[in-house]
Amino acid sequence: EVQLVESGGGSVQPGGSLRLSCAASGFTFSSYWMNWVRQAPGKGLEWVANINQNGGEKYYVDSVKGRFTISRDNAKNSVFLQVNSLRAEDTAVYYCSRDHTAPGIIFDSWGQGTLVTVSS
Amino acid sequence: VMTQSPATLSVSPGERATLSCRASQSVSSDLAWYQQKPGQAPRLLIYGASTRATGIPARFSGSGSGTEFTLTISSLQSEDFAVYYCQQYNNWPPWTFGQGTKVEIK
Numbered sequence: 001e002v003q004l005v006e007s008g009g010g011s012v013q014p015g016g017s018l019r020l021s022c023a024a025s026g027f028t029f030s031s032y033w034m035n036w037v038r039q040a041p042g043k044g045l046e047w048v049a050n051i052n053q054n055g056g057e058k059y060y061v062d063s064v065k066g067r068f069t070i071s072r073d074n075a076k077n078s079v080f081l082q083v084n085s086l087r088a089e090d091t092a093v094y095y096c097s098r099d100h101t102a103p104g105i106i107f108d109s110w111g112q113g114t115l116v117t118v119s120s
Numbered sequence: 121v122m123t124q125s126p127a128t129l130s131v132s133p134g135e136r137a138t139l140s141c142r143a144s145q146s147v148s149s150d151l152a153w154y155q156q157k158p159g160q161a162p163r164l165l166i167y168g169a170s171t172r173a174t175g176i177p178a179r180f181s182g183s184g185s186g187t188e189f190t191l192t193i194s195s196l197q198s199e200d201f202a203v204y205y206c207q208q209y210n211n212w213p214p215w216t217f218g219q220g221t222k223v224e225i226k
Contacts, residue, residue: 012164024172030203044205044220045220047213047214047216047217050215057215059212059214060213061214095161095162100164100167104167104209106152106164107164107207108164108173110161110162111161113161
């Protein structure tokens with residue numbers, strides 16, 4: 001069974017930083033693209049960043065470029081999102097998601113999410 | 121840009137629900153649908169515009185290509201009342217979602 005467990009969220013002041021983690025199990029982690037998708041309170045879904053199987057290809061939504069960094073450790077079956085220079089508008093539940101085996105980035109499996117709250 | 125309509129759909133149990141998703145430019149058949157219940161993570165329903173994901177009941181069906189897509193729930197069950205999102209994966213980055221359609225009990 002595919003399992004994705006996020007951690008690292010919390011409450012921070014504007015300008016602060018956090019490191020979000022996602023521990024994966026139940027599949028061959030190194031074979032999949034991995035994604036972070038967020039959802040602000042009461043709002044819709046927004047793709048944030050993703051990373052390919054060996055970490056050599058990464059993409060970010062424009063609003064987080066230069067502030068967020070995605071990485072992965074295939075030996076530890078984990079993907080990370082370093083979030084810096086946080087703003088109020090970054091407040092959201094951050095979901096880790098595995099790509100599907102079909103062509104294209106399709107969010108096949110999801111974790112339960114970790115809440116990031118940015119407030120003074 | 122992905123635009124879903126309506127924002128809210130009121131349907132009685134056992135009735136048919138039809139949800140729409142429109143893309144601002146062609147996404148071919150690179151369109152997925154997700155279901156999200158309150159307090160839960162989204163769940164993949166449909167990909168490739170019409171292929172049901174593993175374990176998804178046959179009452180869920182998807183259709184369309186290019187810029188116009190439809191998710192149909194043939195006979196609504198109590199567990200189907202939720203928010204539904206479409207997502208395109210043809211023109212990237214970014215990978216984009218619609219704003220969602222809430223299916224509520226009439």
